[in-house]
Amino acid sequence: MISLGARAVKAVLRIVTYRYRKNHMSLSRNVKLSSKPYTPPKDFDYKREIYGGIRTEILSLKNCREEKIIFHIHGGGASMGMNTMYRKAAQRYASTGYPVYSIDYNAGKEKVHPSLLNECLSAYKGVIKSGIEPQKIIMVGDSMGANLALALCLKLRDRGEELPAAVVAVSPFIDLTASGDSYRKNCYTDPLYSLPKNQSFEENEKYIRRKTPYCGTSDPKDPYLSPAFGDYTDFPPMLIQCGDCETSESDSDMLYERAKRAGVKVTLTKYEGMFHDFQYFASFLKESKEAWNEIYSFIKRV
Numbered sequence: 001m002i003s004l005g006a007r008a009v010k011a012v013l014r015i016v017t018y019r020y021r022k023n024h025m026s027l028s029r030n031v032k033l034s035s036k037p038y039t040p041p042k043d044f045d046y047k048r049e050i051y052g053g054i055r056t057e058i059l060s061l062k063n064c065r066e067e068k069i070i071f072h073i074h075g076g077g078a079s080m081g082m083n084t085m086y087r088k089a090a091q092r093y094a095s096t097g098y099p100v101y102s103i104d105y106n107a108g109k110e111k112v113h114p115s116l117l118n119e120c121l122s123a124y125k126g127v128i129k130s131g132i133e134p135q136k137i138i139m140v141g142d143s144m145g146a147n148l149a150l151a152l153c154l155k156l157r158d159r160g161e162e163l164p165a166a167v168v169a170v171s172p173f174i175d176l177t178a179s180g181d182s183y184r185k186n187c188y189t190d191p192l193y194s195l196p197k198n199q200s201f202e203e204n205e206k207y208i209r210r211k212t213p214y215c216g217t218s219d220p221k222d223p224y225l226s227p228a229f230g231d232y233t234d235f236p237p238m239l240i241q242c243g244d245c246e247t248s249e250s251d252s253d254m255l256y257e258r259a260k261r262a263g264v265k266v267t268l269t270k271y272e273g274m275f276h277d278f279q280y281f282a283s284f285l286k287e288s289k290e291a292w293n294e295i296y297s298f299i300k301r302v
Helices: 004-022 082-092 115-129 144-158 199-207 249-261 286-302
Strands: 043-051 054-061 069-073 100-103 137-143 164-168 239-244 266-271
Touching: 004 286, 043 115, 054 082, 054 115, 069 082, 069 115, 069 144, 082 100, 082 286, 100 115, 115 144, 137 144, 144 164, 164 286, 239 249, 239 286, 249 266, 266 286
Parallel strands: 069 100, 069 137, 137 164, 164 239, 239 266
Antiparallel strands: 043 054, 054 100
16 A cells, blocks of 8 residues: 555656646656755765766765675666765665765766767776776666666676676666557556646557657667666676556566576566655655665665
8 A cells, every 4th residue: 555655745746747747848858956066964975086987976974884885877867967866865875884886977968879878888897997896886776877777787798797796776767669568557647757637648659658869860679778678698686676657667577577587586576656766756755765675685685
């Protein structure tokens, strides 16, 4: 049963996003989240470094443990950069006791594949070159960040390079063909990306299944662009989380089935009635706390 708090948050989100949904406008390209100067909590250390030419923010608890690091790739549909919401997510990852390396890739509305994947690869190679071994890295990402994290791992595996120790994919946006049935099933239930109820799915399906400009001229079924179509042979353990009212819920199903087919130790947890990135948007919710506890347990036992 969905909590009262979650019902209230979903109602507010429906109101806030209504004009964007009504006019079929991309949230990531039209909504600006806060990016004011960041001041970490007093019990955290924070610094900026450059790895492989890419800006990276390192956040950690004071006197943190160094046996693992968390390689954090934020979402935002390829057009939204590092911001307050993602820094707060980094704080939650850092509460595991491990340093968090948040990759501040050069997001932008003009970006096309494979520019951001190449930046994430450069950052990862730079972190490795600094002396951190792949088996000490937990890779995490949400939405488009999960896409980039999985695509990065596919590229590393295909190049014969060592993969990180584990992957966490939160509300992965990884089928850029938007082919899954959830785009139909949840076309009215998703508070962020659904159609208003006075617009029929049949007449507006092209907007629900719209192709992101980040695809450019690339084949949207390219696994480096749409990891939902990837082969996950030899992948490390993986945790997937999503809400069951997301339009992109099917993306998680596709990832889970392909990983399971490849023999990966994979867990998919769907949260009833929850929406895209609910753990990041509303961390105070009962469901969000449960999801974060699952992430913490997964990271600590890897």
